[in-house]
Amino acid sequence: MPEITRDEVAHLAKLARLALSDEELDQFAEQIDGIIGNVSDVQKVAAEGVEPMSHPHSIDTAMREDVVEQILTQEQALSQAPKVDQHRFEVPQILGEQD
Known part of the structure; x- marks a missing residue:
């Protein structure tokens, strides 16, 4: 079940003053839904006791x-x-500057 609807994408596009076609609305809804799914997957990882880091090494x-x-x-x-x-x-003087 999608977490973001085509109507929500249309509303966001209107707020951002973007003119999107029907195909683009469908495409962006699917892409945003995929992004939300990936973030949800990352949030499910057991990270208790893992120290935050700014670099993988x-x-x-x-x-x-x-x-x-x-x-x-x-x-x-x-x-x-x-x-x-x-x-x-x-x-030396550069770019023709005047004193």
């Missing part, structure tokens, strides 16, 4: 400690730049 992620380290100063970062303007990297 166990993944160990290596995390490092958040440690404050010495970083480059502005002068050190700009020391190797080909061009500097007002303590910033100067790059």
